[in-house]
Amino acid sequence: xxxxxxxxxxxxxxxxxxxxxxxxxxxxxxxxxxxxxxxxxxxxxxxxxxxxxxxxxxxxxxxxxxxxxxxxxxxxxxxxxxxxxxxxxxxxxxxxxxxxxxxxxxxxxxxxxxxxxxxxxxxxxxxxxxxxxxxxxxxxxxxxxxxxxxxxxxxxxxxxxxxxxxxxxxxxxxxxxxxxxxxxxxxxxxxxxxxxxxxxxxxxxxxxxxxxxxxxxxxxxxxxxxxxxxxxxxxxxxxxxxxxxxxxxxxxxxxxxxxxxxxxxxxxxxxxxxxxxxxxxxxxxxxxxxxxxxxxxxxxxxxxxxxxxxxxxxxxxxxxxxxxxxxxxxxxxxxxxxxxxxxxxxxxxxxxxxxxxxxxxxxxxxxxxxxxxxxxxxxxxxxxxxxxxxxxxxxxxxxxxxxxxxxxxxxxxxxxxxxxxxxxxxxxxxxxxxxxxxxxxxxxxxxxxxxxxxxxxxxxxxxxxxxxxxxxxxxxx
Numbered sequence: 001x002x003x004x005x006x007x008x009x010x011x012x013x014x015x016x017x018x019x020x021x022x023x024x025x026x027x028x029x030x031x032x033x034x035x036x037x038x039x040x041x042x043x044x045x046x047x048x049x050x051x052x053x054x055x056x057x058x059x060x061x062x063x064x065x066x067x068x069x070x071x072x073x074x075x076x077x078x079x080x081x082x083x084x085x086x087x088x089x090x091x092x093x094x095x096x097x098x099x100x101x102x103x104x105x106x107x108x109x110x111x112x113x114x115x116x117x118x119x120x121x122x123x124x125x126x127x128x129x130x131x132x133x134x135x136x137x138x139x140x141x142x143x144x145x146x147x148x149x150x151x152x153x154x155x156x157x158x159x160x161x162x163x164x165x166x167x168x169x170x171x172x173x174x175x176x177x178x179x180x181x182x183x184x185x186x187x188x189x190x191x192x193x194x195x196x197x198x199x200x201x202x203x204x205x206x207x208x209x210x211x212x213x214x215x216x217x218x219x220x221x222x223x224x225x226x227x228x229x230x231x232x233x234x235x236x237x238x239x240x241x242x243x244x245x246x247x248x249x250x251x252x253x254x255x256x257x258x259x260x261x262x263x264x265x266x267x268x269x270x271x272x273x274x275x276x277x278x279x280x281x282x283x284x285x286x287x288x289x290x291x292x293x294x295x296x297x298x299x300x301x302x303x304x305x306x307x308x309x310x311x312x313x314x315x316x317x318x319x320x321x322x323x324x325x326x327x328x329x330x331x332x333x334x335x336x337x338x339x340x341x342x343x344x345x346x347x348x349x350x351x352x353x354x355x356x357x358x359x360x361x362x363x364x365x366x367x368x369x370x371x372x373x374x375x376x377x378x379x380x381x382x383x384x385x386x387x388x389x390x391x392x393x394x395x396x397x398x399x400x401x402x403x404x405x406x407x408x409x410x411x412x413x414x415x416x417x418x419x420x421x422x423x424x425x426x427x428x429x430x431x432x433x434x435x436x437x438x439x440x441x442x443x444x445x446x447x448x449x450x451x452x453x454x455x456x457x458x459x460x461x462x463x464x465x466x467x468x469x470x471x472x473x474x475x476x477x
Contacts, residue, residue, distance in 0.1 A: 013038040014092040015168070017160035018102045019065045021057050024245040025108040029053030030078055031067050034157025035088065036165045044165060047088070048158035050075035065155045078109050086115055097140050097164060098195050099123035100238075100251055122187060124164055125195040130183040131171060138195075143167055191235050194251040201257055207231040209413060210261040211271045214281075216253040221279040223250060226268035230259055250283055262430070263413030266461050270420060270427045273453040292330045293452060295398060296338060298323040298390070306386055307353050308393070310334055318450040319401040319424025326396035327452045337396070345392040348372045351385055399459060401425055406441060408470040409461060421472065424448065425455045437472060 015036040022028035034048040050067065052075040062068050089106075096102040099121050110117040128138040135146075140163060144151050149166045153159045172180055186199055193201055196217075205212070210230045214223040227233030234257065237247055262268045276284050295318065296308035310331060311321070318324060328334040335354065342349055349355035349364040349372070357364070357376070366372035375385040406423035408431070421428040421440045426448035431437040461467060 012092045015161045015164040016096045017157045025105045032157040034161040036161045094119040095122045097124045194254045196255045205231040213258040215256040221281040223283040224275045226272035263411040263418040267418045269457045296325045313450045324398040325393045348375045350376045406472045410468040
């Protein structure tokens, strides 16, 4: 007897559907549970209950499901139902449509009560996709029409769970037993993947350094990430989606995965930062393009006093600029950071350019708050204030590019060697031959756009001195 057939005769099946107050398993709650239990003899037992979610059901959800606040007001809470429900589900193969949703809600609800809920899970979307790969749609309404299932109502838990039991019987009777069991075997042996991904979506993902890209319907970029273990990191997204709403949303939208291997972590960091800015993925927040990159630069004014002046990346080459401090995504953040330094180091707001005064010897606002040592009223020598100001700014110093020309940062991995071509703290690309290095240098603009995230990655890499650096020269053919 085949392994899966033996499995199905020794394990009961539970076809499960939930209604909830929303799509977020962390903040939303279950309002109805419907279960069709099927034993090894094929005998079905139906069970359902309304659940008091302990919070109001949104009007849209009430309209969709027909479950009102009045209907659940006297219903048992999940805490009251949990012991018997947990026992009912134990030892069963958990079957649901878009199973990550229903399983995610139940697992999260059981977790909150200290109960570990980790059944074998089968998604009927994936089962339908495995058996009918030529079909594009596999939502429940489509399957009801395709297989002529008897739907008394929709969006009620027990009715939808019963539809899944009907679907199971239709599929089992339509295909040869070997074909049906082979599809089950593949789905149960594979990592639990989002329903829109093909079953082999992660087969070829290596556990090496690199960048992964998640795409939604019609090729929309959803997320870009990096890891020194690509396969492990990609699968971790799907293990977390029952707990985190953002992971669940990402899983529900995911249609395709692309990976790009690198030799090591530096290459993955550089490529991730570049791709996020180029593609602007929906779910990435960090590393996005900084619209108005600026910094403070110490310059002498007409009176010969040294003071910070706000300068922007589009005005000069930040990679070569001298006396540059702090990198900020806008004027407001730059001024806020300088004001914080003034308060913590007793600096004069007039002397650092954050406050104007109409006449000499007029105190700055910080002096009145006893947060200035008094250079504005002659109580502190300007040379002393200047020294303290430079010391306060020192931790924000932007280092100038330490080389006369471009360099190649050489990163060796187990399968490849990457040469990251860099000039003036700007990442020009990764090469694997002298010709590719030449092309990157020749094709780069005269002054590449300075990027804060790339600067941080490269500054850290060069400071650690763990990777060899090779000087590069433009060569004309």
